Amino acid sequence: DAMVIQNPRYQVTQFGKPVTLSCSQTLNHNVMYWYQQKSSQAPKLLFHYYDKDFNNEADTPDNFQSRRPNTSFCFLDIRSPGLGDAAMYLCATSRSRPTGSYEQYFGPGTRLTVT
């Protein structure tokens, strides 16, 4: 089945120690998103890629970076995690069309704990 895969599902890192979360998709969608979701809140968009074009949200901290080496893979790098970065990180994809719905398909998420 076509899907969005996130690894690892659980990640524990130390305060200030860089961490990388990965996302892969078999849907062949050209748009990939990274969201941060804290408990019982709506997902907060960090950034997205439209093909290779990177689009950063204005309020995304510089501490968060992303890479998309090819259509299938996208990475979220947190350069110096703080306690406030502990959250669920969701990857999503969509197929962008001129009159498209931009319906997004989500991975299972990576729960990040910062100690």
Add this chain to the structure above:
Amino acid sequence: AQTVTQSQPEMSVQEAETVTLSCTYDTSENNYYLFWYKQPPSRQMILVIRQEAYKQQNATENRFSVNFQKAAKSFSLKISDSQLGDTAMYFCALSNYQLIWGAGTKLIIKP
């Protein structure tokens, strides 16, 4: 600015009952899409139902249906014959490029 409002932070109903979750939104766009997403305790976000704004007919997916009132900018979700597996956070979202999310409604189905 586009906004989505879900006024019910939490709801609970008995199994087999019908429940309606409310959502209102604001946009100046004429063409847009509306979605209901479900996020069970396992946290996988799943699309429940979608509605194209240019379609007057309300979308239906099995036990899930919407009441779309474009003039009133209202988009409620009705779940018929509720099941224990419907227990989840439900998010209403508006899209014409990116998703604008509501705050979510926690729905608990009691046995």
